[in-house]
Amino acid sequence: MFKRYRRLRINETLRGLVAETTLSKNDFIYPLFVREGEGIKTEVSSMPGVFQMSIDEILKECEYLISIDLKAIILFAIPDVKDSVGSECLCEESIISRTIRAIKEKYPEMFVVTDLCFCEYTDHGHCGILDPVSQTVDNDKTLEISAQQAVIHAKAGADMIAPSGMMDGIIETLRTALDANGFENLPIMSYSTKFASSYYGPFRDVAESTPSFGDRRSYQMNPANRLEAIEESLEDERQGADILMVKPALSYLDIIRDIRNESRLPLCVYNVSGEYAMLKNAGAAGLIDYEKVMMETLMSFKRAGANLIITYHAKEACELLNS
Numbered sequence: 001m002f003k004r005y006r007r008l009r010i011n012e013t014l015r016g017l018v019a020e021t022t023l024s025k026n027d028f029i030y031p032l033f034v035r036e037g038e039g040i041k042t043e044v045s046s047m048p049g050v051f052q053m054s055i056d057e058i059l060k061e062c063e064y065l066i067s068i069d070l071k072a073i074i075l076f077a078i079p080d081v082k083d084s085v086g087s088e089c090l091c092e093e094s095i096i097s098r099t100i101r102a103i104k105e106k107y108p109e110m111f112v113v114t115d116l117c118f119c120e121y122t123d124h125g126h127c128g129i130l131d132p133v134s135q136t137v138d139n140d141k142t143l144e145i146s147a148q149q150a151v152i153h154a155k156a157g158a159d160m161i162a163p164s165g166m167m168d169g170i171i172e173t174l175r176t177a178l179d180a181n182g183f184e185n186l187p188i189m190s191y192s193t194k195f196a197s198s199y200y201g202p203f204r205d206v207a208e209s210t211p212s213f214g215d216r217r218s219y220q221m222n223p224a225n226r227l228e229a230i231e232e233s234l235e236d237e238r239q240g241a242d243i244l245m246v247k248p249a250l251s252y253l254d255i256i257r258d259i260r261n262e263s264r265l266p267l268c269v270y271n272v273s274g275e276y277a278m279l280k281n282a283g284a285a286g287l288i289d290y291e292k293v294m295m296e297t298l299m300s301f302k303r304a305g306a307n308l309i310i311t312y313h314a315k316e317a318c319e320l321l322n323s
């Protein structure tokens with residue numbers, strides 16, 4: 001006697017009824033890149049379909065996103081002026097603050113997450129203030145200015161803060177600063193387990209945030225480490241993170257599952273630029289059915305245990321789910 005598994009695969013409806021994992025428009029957060037100017041919408045060659053946009057274009061984009069029921073974005077800014085400590089993001093007239101205010105004024109229903117880091121704002125491209133001797137990022141000095149940046153994002157109207165710099169103690173620092181400024185209800189989504197990955201290459205073209213020397217291996221995680229990956233996320237949970245994250249996604253599905261099994265917090269996954277670029281280029285070359293591979297890939301993140309997905313595919317996925 002053998003079991004006939006094919007009985008439950010006989011037609012679309014039955015397959016749907018027994019499906020263990022589903023994708024929905026609620027799962028996605030869509031990254032947007034804002035820069036100074038007007039009428040600017042520049043496609044980045046390494047990431048087809050991803051643009052640097054001025055605020056007016058960001059607003060048009062938000063209108064469209066809402067029309068397809070995609071209501072969560074994560075904002076990255078590309079400032080005109082950079083310096084050694086990233087001062088541009090520490091004032092209330094910074095490009096990121098103006099963008100948040102413009103979006104929330106016109107589209108209050110848009111859920112605006114802000115990426116909190118310094119690599120876009122520093123002239124050296126590292127994720128914080130450099131120690132003059134070691135030339136690595138000074139953890140605790142970076143915590144101080146991160147707290148300032150968080151409060152600025154909050155005052156501008158951000159709905160959630162997502163620190164991505166991999167500084168130790170960042171969650172406790174931000175929670176304390178936000179609470180002290182009356183933002184105790186503002187959630188923090190930690191880039192809690194973020195690897196030093198080569199899959200970030202295209203992002204650094206879009207965000208213009210490539211380090212001018214060295215790499216990020218003294219603060220981002222070694223891709224070889226599984227136990228440390230769990231520890232990093234659990235520590236951020238202990239410090240008060242509301243949502244945890246694994247980044248990148250596709251090469252780290254085991255880590256998503258590990259953290260899912262160890263924590264009961266919502267878990268986000270960041271499907272990063274290099275992963276997106278690979279699918280886009282393989283699709284354009286006629287090597288794969290782009291839409292099908294995209295949906296299969298996004299599904300794999302949910303099956304691995306992710307609840308939220310930051311992805312450059314979000315717009316296309318929602319369009320597909322609507323059709």
Ligand code: PBG
Pocket residue numbers: 115117119127164165199200201202203204216271272273274
């Ligand atoms: C900034 C940041 C990076 C990404 C998100 N926030 C780049 C990096 O750490 O170098 C990568 C996103 C992507 O590749 O899509 N700290």
Ligand code: ZN
Pocket residue numbers: 117118119120126127164165
């Ligand atoms: Zn950074």
